Amino acid sequence: MTNSLNDIRHTKSMIFIGSNAAEAHPVSMQHILHAKEVNNAPIIVVDPRFTKLAAKASEFVRIRPGSDCAFIMGLINEIIQKGWEDKEFIRTRVAGFAEMAEIATHYTPEEVENITGIPAAQTRKVAKILAMNRPTSLTWCMGGTQHHIGSSITRAFCILQLVLGNMGKSGGGTNIFRGHDNVQGATDMCVLSHTLPGYYGLSDGAWKHWCRVWDVDYEFIKGRFKEKKWMNAKGFTLARWYEGVLQEEKIEQYTPIKAMIQWGCGSNSNSQYDRVVKAYNKLDLFVIVDPFPTMAAATCTTDNVYLLPCSSQYETSGSVTSTSRQIQWRFKVVDPVGNCKDDYQIMAELVKRLGFADEFYKNIKETPEDITREINKGTLTIGYNGQTPERIKKHMENWHTFDIDTLQARGGPCDGDYYGMPWPCWTEEHPGTPILYDISKPVAEGGLPFRNRFGLEKTYDMSGRTENLLAADGVANPGSEVKGGYAEFKDVVPGTNWKTDLSQKTLQEAIRRGMAPFGNARARCVVWTFPDQVPVHREPLHSPRPDLIATYPTYEDQPNHFRVFTRFKSEQDPELAKKFPFVLTTGRMVEHMGGGAETRSNKYLAELQPDMYAEINPVTANNMGIREGDMIWIESPEGGKVRVKAFVTERVDGKTIFMPYHFGGMLKGKSLIGEYPAGHAPYVVGEPANVCTNYGYDIITQIQATKDGLCKVSRA
Amino acid sequence: MARMKFLCDIERCIDCSGCVVACKEGNHIPVGVNRRRVITLNQGKPGEKSISVACMHCADAPCIAVCPVDAIYQRDDGIVLVSKKTCIGCGYCFMACPFGAPQFPAGQTFGARGAMDKCTFCAGGPEETFSAEERKLYGQNRIAEGKVPLCAAMCATKALMAGDADVVADVYRKRVFERGTGANAWGWDKAYKRE
Amino acid sequence: MKKYTILLISTAFIATAVAAASTPQLMIGFGSEAPNTIWYGINTVFTGDWQQYGALFTSLQAGLFSRLFLLVLTLIPAVFLIHYILIGPKRFSHDGSDILFFPLVSRLIHWLAAISFSLLVITGLMVIFGRLLGGGSPLMAARIVHLVSALLFSGTAVCMFLIWLKDMLPMPHDILWLFIMGGYLSKKKKPVPAAKFNAGQKMWFWLATVGGGAMAYTGWYLYTFQATTDMLRIYAIIHNFLGAALVALFLTHLYMSLFAISGSLRSMISGYKPREEVEILHSRYHRL
């Protein structure tokens, strides 16, 4: 989120695309409905499904899954055609606008209607609502990202906000509601196969930086790897790690995966779940660390599986980063129950036995505070420096002193700080940055320009035009020494830049001069390193509209996509829609979370939602002779199938089937209750929807495409 | 004397069931007994509305009128409570209630209905305040602690309000006033051709 | 007496019928959809149409039912007391031969029914006048006894129905019997028109079996709650009115057997009735 949940209270209009905040983030609705009631802010919900959020909306736009990019580009085109774009903002702070606008002209409201199914008049109306009610808060969630063009779709969202000039403004921003409690923190720490903590990447410079932070020799880390080239190669991802075990598609690694540690991960959120199960049973070692037995424990029936009971987050302490980038501290409530150990203890035990504890814990004596300090020391890119454990705890103890509208403390020990010191919080005196890219405030008080990251100048391939990538003259935060664009800070401490200067003198110097350490640049509409430099629509791999495939084809196959061969073009078959006529999309329900291991083990939540179901439109159901509560089979083109209850509802349209993905404990009609450790099976079991979600991965991030697959339905 | 009331703002209720679980978890209600429930109308259609309903602590409580053993009584602050030791589980209060509030956990013999259980406004029961017996039979006594019932306190969107009728009414009046007749007045788009 | 019973039953049915016919009152609302429609919908989901049956049930249960039972319990014994004082019991000579009126099986069934029915009446009244007893576990136990005896009675009632059905079919002379009130209003021993069972007994029989069946049916749902709330309300109303009628006839039966006809208790135990009694009270009994 560029802004915060509370900041939505200041918005004048809201658009939610692929987000069902009422179910996935219920408490955020407090602020959303406040804006709706007090500011008369219209809520536009774009979704294939009439969600609980749509029930609160003033405009509901039913979109065909996977066509978000076309709709947004259509909005951008309509806004530009009508001259509603924020011309001053674009002139001073946006790069590549002309090139982007050129491509957007293709997406006329009529073409958008053809692709997305949204009436042209509604596209025009939404564009007008957004243009007339600024600032707009734009929210997306997994509905916007879990597509094979997910990265294009998210960029389109950002470009829309740039065109409207809503970035860096209170009430505006791109507000991605993150899923799990600490997705933001874990992402910032980059438990990701393509980067080191703080989004440093895997370059040699990144490794050297972190070796300095860890206080270990670079050669030591290098020695731990098979060869140096594996240090810089992106690893397998959670979406497709099982291919490394099964090797059914060609892998680009010297060895198959033989061991797996699954630490706090409900695996049934993985698409192609039946193949994941197959991989579990082929592993030589499978370690599950979780407070509850996940479905993985029930599906892996070999003797190579271990269950380690870790404590819940209430039995340990540590910081957690909310979707608003606020860092909060979890104080330990009680000691770990039974014979559980907390995460830190288990990690310490493991590292000790694997023989690198001395190096690993070199500067970590007090857990977890010393770890926080190490993070403060090394994570310079996103300004994780000022959030010391002491300050986070102080914020927790005085949370009542923070104003609900601004999230700034009024008086008290945290006076002037923003709640949770949203990153970047450059120094220990910095109050945190409540709104990213906000140039109305001095940097020392939480202001920020756009980051200078991609050079100072660019000549576009498309137009041949050369553009200065720094912000225009006169556009800078108040108190900035340079009144205009400037490059990132380098060589304040010779040989380092702001990202690698562990003394943090660079940061302090920048703040002192009223400038952002990362420079003051323009936001890009054109990303020249991506296959689609400007977001364009591409039909889902399994498209229900074969006629569009020729015009909007997908990408070429990728031979080494996170170490595994990934099909794109060869997977897109125009004939598929004949055999699999329904679009399958998945999502959340409010009563359960993730794979549901925790919530389905909670008797009250289990009572509220005891059955796995698939939503089906009454017309479709009647045509097929399916009645509410009947059992139906849903089959995917890959052969995955689930037996679920039919929930006949007008939430979905006649072409779409919706399933929640929280259920587990059954596989292809068979209950696995007996496979759980006795007495620890969840109260309710159901088919995991992800057995049916289709093949398809984002071209950049390899996020799985669970929202726009195909399926067929039959009575069970 | 304050008059305790519940009010559920249906424009705000998002059917998250937070109130339901807050009540159950806080008062250790057995599975199957719903002191509070959320009901959704027109599910999946424009005009979908949800509302959270529990005992409304009526002024002229019909349950009190029909109880054959006078197990149900009303406190001076309007909270309607049941004495579980007096209740015989006949179920008449359930038939009299316009809100479906009375609940009957299974009793000891033949699984017959046990003593009636319903929302206590988190005010416990006639047993000694904060005693283990009160907690076991009725759950928390938050009113005696000066706290608001759990369901309203934990409402995600502050749709459910509980407390002094005057304050609740003021808050709601302010909201209705703020909402006015803007873009979010349901049906106005259609009725007045507003763009 | 009988008028009263008929009145009660008809009141019950009329009341429900009227309630069913009346439409709920809607208030005036604002906006395109009246909030009342929403509230009405919500209420329908929760408890059915409270305006129809809920209010009716509440107003009846809030006072009428207990008063009705109080009336039955006081008025009927009072009437009989007056009858006993003014007219007194009928005594019949035991000189003549006794006639086997009730074989062993039917006596056995009768007494099983009698015990279970008495328990039903007692426990039922305990619940109705629960506030005098203070509620709590004794009454909770009474509800269980009510259930057990109801199951027992249902069984015996079926047997009684099968055994006596032939003799209990209405006859034209029953009208005559009713006109002279079975001869109970005079001290004279004049033969009254009745076969094995007189019209009063037939009324009791039909109410106890068919009415008892209805009581069992409604009672079962009141016990299990496996019906819509509206149906439960209707069942409860029927159960109470019918209950009052049964209690009334039960009291009559008690009075007749214990006081009005001396020796009838004995004949129910032995099975034999004095010939004179049969000649007078069951003048058209075919065994005569």
Added chain:
Amino acid sequence: MAGKKKISIRKGASFSSRITLNPKLARRSFLKLSAATAALTGVSMTGRMTGTARAAKVKDPGKAYPGSKTVKTICSYCAVGCGIKAEVQNGVWVRQEVAQDHPVSRGGHCCKGASAIDMVTSEKRLTSPMKRVNGKWTKIGWDQAMGEISAKLTSIRDTDGPDALHLNGSAKVSTEMAYLQRKFAAFWGSNNVDHQARI
């Protein structure tokens, strides 16, 4: 017709004895209630009102759980980051109290967060390390579990190389733990590490 009927209700004269049955209640429960409710119900209530409510609470802490202390923590379900106040008595989490003054959630919870205490009290929680022996789950000690796991890991590393291990980390752990997970992968010598944010 029946609907218009005014229901006659016996008024509470005979119950007045019951109302004051509990003298403690009568004495102190209602006095401060209006202030407290004002803060707790109202969305538009300001810090002033919250302050009043807190002041009332401090003066009258209640005796529901004598000697208990309140620990602040954060809900572990979604990323909104709702506050939780945990009431702990003698090392036992006895009650999930409402964090009414939390600046984001203001006490609000969805159904998951409202039963956050269940994460600790649930009887479905695993309490001992386990492994499958001939397909049957068997309880083992921590020493044995960690010993066997690390031995196997070391042998896999020796024969197949560090990239034969994949670590699925988590977004459900603390930031510190997530950091350790990534650091572990780096020290182990592999980039095969990922977590839910990919999905």
